[in-house]
Amino acid sequence: MNSDEKPILRIKGLNKFYSGGFQALKDINLEIEKGEIVALLGPNGAGKTTLISVVCGIVNPSSGTVSVDGYDIIKDFRKTRSIIGLVPQELTTDSFETVFNTVSFSRGLFGKPPSAAYVEKVLRSLSLWDRKDDMIMTLSGGMKRRVLIAKALSHEPTVLFLDEPTAGVDVSLRKDMWEIVRELKAEGVTIILTTHYIEEAEEIADRVGVINNGEIILMEDKDKLMAKLGKKQLILDLRDQLSALPEKLADYELDLSENGMQLVYTFNTQGDRTGITSLMDDLKLAGIAFRDLNTTQSSLEEIFVNLVEESS
Amino acid sequence: MNIYGIMAIYKFEMARTKRTLVQSIVAPVITTSLYFIVFGAAIGSRIDQVSGISYGAFIVPGLIMLNLLTHSISNASFGIYFPKFVGTVYEMLSAPVSTLEVVLGYVGAAASKAVILGIIILITASFFIDLQIAHPIMMMVFILLTAVSFSLFGFILGIWADNFEKLSVVPMLVVTPLVFLGGSFYSTDMLPEPWQTVSHFNPVLYLVSGLRWSFYEISEVSVMLSLTSILVFMFACLGVVYYLFKTGYKLRS
Numbered sequence: 001m002n003s004d005e006k007p008i009l010r011i012k013g014l015n016k017f018y019s020g021g022f023q024a025l026k027d028i029n030l031e032i033e034k035g036e037i038v039a040l041l042g043p044n045g046a047g048k049t050t051l052i053s054v055v056c057g058i059v060n061p062s063s064g065t066v067s068v069d070g071y072d073i074i075k076d077f078r079k080t081r082s083i084i085g086l087v088p089q090e091l092t093t094d095s096f097e098t099v100f101n102t103v104s105f106s107r108g109l110f111g112k113p114p115s116a117a118y119v120e121k122v123l124r125s126l127s128l129w130d131r132k133d134d135m136i137m138t139l140s141g142g143m144k145r146r147v148l149i150a151k152a153l154s155h156e157p158t159v160l161f162l163d164e165p166t167a168g169v170d171v172s173l174r175k176d177m178w179e180i181v182r183e184l185k186a187e188g189v190t191i192i193l194t195t196h197y198i199e200e201a202e203e204i205a206d207r208v209g210v211i212n213n214g215e216i217i218l219m220e221d222k223d224k225l226m227a228k229l230g231k232k233q234l235i236l237d238l239r240d241q242l243s244a245l246p247e248k249l250a251d252y253e254l255d256l257s258e259n260g261m262q263l264v265y266t267f268n269t270q271g272d273r274t275g276i277t278s279l280m281d282d283l284k285l286a287g288i289a290f291r292d293l294n295t296t297q298s299s300l301e302e303i304f305v306n307l308v309e310e311s312s
Numbered sequence: 313m314n315i316y317g318i319m320a321i322y323k324f325e326m327a328r329t330k331r332t333l334v335q336s337i338v339a340p341v342i343t344t345s346l347y348f349i350v351f352g353a354a355i356g357s358r359i360d361q362v363s364g365i366s367y368g369a370f371i372v373p374g375l376i377m378l379n380l381l382t383h384s385i386s387n388a389s390f391g392i393y394f395p396k397f398v399g400t401v402y403e404m405l406s407a408p409v410s411t412l413e414v415v416l417g418y419v420g421a422a423a424s425k426a427v428i429l430g431i432i433i434l435i436t437a438s439f440f441i442d443l444q445i446a447h448p449i450m451m452m453v454f455i456l457l458t459a460v461s462f463s464l465f466g467f468i469l470g471i472w473a474d475n476f477e478k479l480s481v482v483p484m485l486v487v488t489p490l491v492f493l494g495g496s497f498y499s500t501d502m503l504p505e506p507w508q509t510v511s512h513f514n515p516v517l518y519l520v521s522g523l524r525w526s527f528y529e530i531s532e533v534s535v536m537l538s539l540t541s542i543l544v545f546m547f548a549c550l551g552v553v554y555y556l557f558k559t560g561y562k563l564r565s
Contacts, residue, residue, distance in 0.1 A: 056406040078314070081408040092399030096331060097324075108320030109407045151403070 006070055007031040008159055008190045009055065014064030016050055016214075024050040026214040028064070032192060032207075034158075037185055039201035039222075040194045041304050042211035048194040049089060051211070052161045056086045068159060082111055085157030089164045089194075091144045095137035099128055102136060103150045110155035122150050126180065142173045149180065160184060162193035166200060178204050198304055212308050234265040234276060236283075237292040246286045252279055263290075317409040321417025322424075325391050329425050336387075336425065337432060340379050344433050347375055348440040351497060362499050363530045368441040373524040374496025375437070376430050377516070380458050381491055383429050385483050388422035388466030393473050411557035415467065415550075422463035423456070430455050444527065450535075451526035457542045458519055464549035471556050490516045500532055515541060 009032040016025040024047050032038050042048050053059035055066055057077060066073045068080040094102050103119050123129045126146045131139060136147060145165065152160060162181070166174040174197075181191055181204050195201055201208050201222070209219040218225070241260040252275065255264045267274045283290070329336045352368035359367040395401040404414060437443060445451055473479040494516030500508050511517055512533070522538025525531035531538070555561070 058402055058405045078408040078410075081406060084406070086402070086406050088399075088402050090399050092402065094400055095398070097327075101327070105320050105324050106403060108316045108323075109403060109409065111314045111316050111408050113316055 008034040008036075008069055009192070010065075010067045011051075011055070012065045014051075014054065014066060015062045016047075016054060016059065017062045024214050025054070025061075028214075028216055030209070030216060030219065032190060034190055035185065035188055036206045037181065037191045037193070037204055038207045038209060039205035040192065040209045040211055041196075041198065041201055042194070043308060046211040047214040048211055049163055050214075052086070052163055052192070052194065056084055056161060057081055078111075082155065083158045085152035085155065085160045087145075087148045087152045087160070087162045087165055089167060091141060091148065093136045093144055093147060095135065097136055098133050099123065099136060099139070099147055099150075100132040102147065103154045106151040107154035112155045118156070119154065122153050125183070126150050127176075142169055145169060145173075145177075149177075153184075158188065159190045159192070162191065164194055164196065166195070166197060174200070210304060210307050218307055231266055231268060231297075232274075233296045234267065234279075235294050235296065236263040236265070236290040237261065238263060239289040239291050242288065246288070248282055248286050249279075252282075263288075314407075314409050314413050317407060318413050318417045318420070321404075321409075321414065322421045325387075325418060325421030326424065328391070329387075336383075337429065340383065340429055341432055341436050344375055344379065344436050345440075347371070348437065352440055363501075363528075365528050365530070366441065369443070369528070370499075370524075371497050372434070372437045372441065372443065373527050374491075374494075374520050376433050376455070377458065377494075377520050377523055378488075378491045378496055379433055380426050380430050380455060381462050381487055381516070381519075382483055384422055384426040384459050384462035385466035385469060385487060387425050388419055388463040389470035389473065389479055389483075391418045391422055392467055392470035393479055396470075396474075411554060414557070415464070415553055419460065419463040419467055422466060423459040426459040426463065427455055430459070446529045447526040451523065454519070454523045454526055454538075454542070457539075457546060458523075461542055461546040461549060464546065464553060468549060468552050468556065471561065487516075490514055491520075495520050495532060515545065518542070 009030070011028050011030040014025055014028040015023065017023050028051060040048050040051070050059055054061045055068065055073060057073060057080075061074075069083055071079040073080045094105075097105070100119060100123070103122065104114060104116075107119065108114065120129065120132075123132055126149060128143065128146055128150055131143065136144060139147065149162075149165070165181075166177050169177065178200070181193070184191060193200075193205075205222050207219060208222045208225055210217050238261050242256060242263075243260055245254060245256055253266045255266075256262070257264070265276075265279060267276065348368065348371075351371055355367075361367070362370045392401075395404065409417075434443070469479065469482055493511065494514045495511065496516075500511040500517065503511060518533055518538045518541040521532040522535055522542070525535050525538070
């Protein structure tokens, strides 16, 4: 297998039932191309971590197939696991180990021969080299997160799963993480990350998936998604205060601000007509003048919230 | 085979021993020395020979077996339980390592530590008594088989346990009593009936008897029976470990 044209990750009809009957994943079908950054969004308990855990071999699937780089995760587990790196959500580390030793341990565990030079390269790229001889228990939360990334990269994976990589991480470190992700993408690594932070998906993802109640309810190119689902708003700052909307404007999706000094018109960018021209005409006819205008586009967060509410 | 994976687990576990040197090596040596002082010198001096050898020498195989069993179990059970407890087990489950390789790493390290400890106790014993070993190769065979078998047993215990109490309850309430009642410090000939017959249902008796035979050529049961029983126990444990990994019992949901 192992062809550039084929998806690096292919999931077909994946289901996961936990003992007790709870269905964590429902007929998941997903394909991810080599070199992509895919962000999986979803509320708590949506199934994001279960999905990642199945692909990585931590959770057994109930039915369906998963292949990585053309290899089945059950039959060819050695091949698939050796090309996958996983950064878990929890800060689970061997507290009494040193940074260098724990990263070297991970490299060996994943079947790679010892290489102090490669471990050094990884540690330097994550600004951990100065702390290489420190016990992990002495590191801050952010540094421990870096150690987990270093462990996941120690065996030179081509697919990297980041399960909420910036949870509980401060803004500056979060930006560092995004930079690391971009560098990895530049090296050809496929990255699948789960996140609660919509801005994170907006910032670094090529495609965005939304999972809710164990189902993928959307998987779309980020820019297309925002263009397709994004609502725009035209905000008009009025010259004179309005006490109520005139009857003539009742057909428009207009909201009047509480102080009566602002009109907000919501329109769909994908519609045949935005209605802006006719609105302007009708405003003129109604004798409503404005001092300023600007437009805003709904964020991925709003899109996400709307999708989850609809699917629930 | 993922040789680097096996070595990584093995070295990681052996490094843990280095960090806990006092608990792993020094404490058992001191405890053993105390046994020799109390049972060998103080009480032993008032006991005539047992089965033709001095009491101090008689208890050496029993002491080695006591340490082998308890430390094989505790090393292996803690080795696999701790990653489960702190959550780092995710790495092993997502790594390209098979059941056999994981077992070789963890059980190999636990058994190595137990064998090293057994040899240290043997050396310690030589300071207190005039040590004779009639069949050194068979002695090593018994020590190795016991260490591997009970490390496998400890590994199973570590997978089964979901709290620290479960981890310690079997060694404390099952293994230690069996060792003490398995002829470690006495010959079962010294027991009245029906306890002498009851003792033969104690599996540890066969281990101690076999090891004692390798030292002094005296045994309570036949050497072949001792060897067979330890091999049966080892393969039974291997079967259970294979089943646990195949089903993902308490490891993979």
